Amino acid sequence: MILRAEKAREKVARAGAKMARAGLVVGTWGNVSYRVLHEDLAVITPSGMPYDALMPRDIVVVDLKGNVVEGERKPSTELELHVAIYRARPDVCAVMHTHSVFASAMAAARMPIPPMVEDLAQLVGGEVPVAEYGPAGSRELAEKVVSALGEGNAVLLANHGMVGVGEGLDEAFNVCQIVEKAAQIYLWASLAGMPVALSRGEVLKLRKDYLTVYGQQ
Numbered sequence: 001m002i003l004r005a006e007k008a009r010e011k012v013a014r015a016g017a018k019m020a021r022a023g024l025v026v027g028t029w030g031n032v033s034y035r036v037l038h039e040d041l042a043v044i045t046p047s048g049m050p051y052d053a054l055m056p057r058d059i060v061v062v063d064l065k066g067n068v069v070e071g072e073r074k075p076s077t078e079l080e081l082h083v084a085i086y087r088a089r090p091d092v093c094a095v096m097h098t099h100s101v102f103a104s105a106m107a108a109a110r111m112p113i114p115p116m117v118e119d120l121a122q123l124v125g126g127e128v129p130v131a132e133y134g135p136a137g138s139r140e141l142a143e144k145v146v147s148a149l150g151e152g153n154a155v156l157l158a159n160h161g162m163v164g165v166g167e168g169l170d171e172a173f174n175v176c177q178i179v180e181k182a183a184q185i186y187l188w189a190s191l192a193g194m195p196v197a198l199s200r201g202e203v204l205k206l207r208k209d210y211l212t213v214y215g216q217q
C-alpha cells in the first residue's frame, strides 16, 4: 500500500483513541475516517472494535464508492455516510461521527443548536442543523446527512448523534467537541431562561476573524 494510506491509517487509529478518551463515544460506537489525498481513497475505523486497542493495520482502506481496497477488518457500518461526504465535499479530508450525550439529546429533540456562544460561531459559523432521520448505516441516512450538512462542518443526526468534518482530523475533532459543549450550554441555559442566539452579523464577524486573524498564522 502506498505510504500516504499507511500514514492515514496511523492518524485515524490515534484519532479514534482520542475521540474515545474525550468521552465523545461510549464503547465501540462512533467512527472516524480520513481521505487519502490524490488517490480517491479513504481510510476508516473498523466495525465494533475498542478504540484503545486499535492498531494501524485494523484501519480499513476503501475507495470512495465504499469498496474495501485493503485491510482484513470489516469497515465501520457507517462507511456509506463517510464516502458520501467525501464525494460531495472535495474540501473535506476528515469525518468524525460521535454519539456524545448532549449533542445526541438535541438530536433526539430534533432541534438545531443555535450559535449562542463565540467558539461555536467561530468554528461552525452558524447553527448546527439536524439531518432528517434515517436508519443507522443506511444509504438513506448518508443522503440526508450530506443534504443537511451542505457546505457546513457539523450536523446532528436525528435520534442518533452528530458528524463533524474538517480539512484534517484535528479540525473534525474540534468541531465535535465544540458542538458537544454548545449543546450542553444550550440545554443548561434553557433551564435558566431562553438562550439568546448571536445575531447573524456577530456570527459572521466571529467566523471571519477566526479564519483570518485568530491564532499564530
Ligand SMILES: [Zn+2]
Residues within 6 Å of the ligand: 029, 030, 078, 097, 098, 099, 136, 160, 161
Ligand atoms: Zn452512529
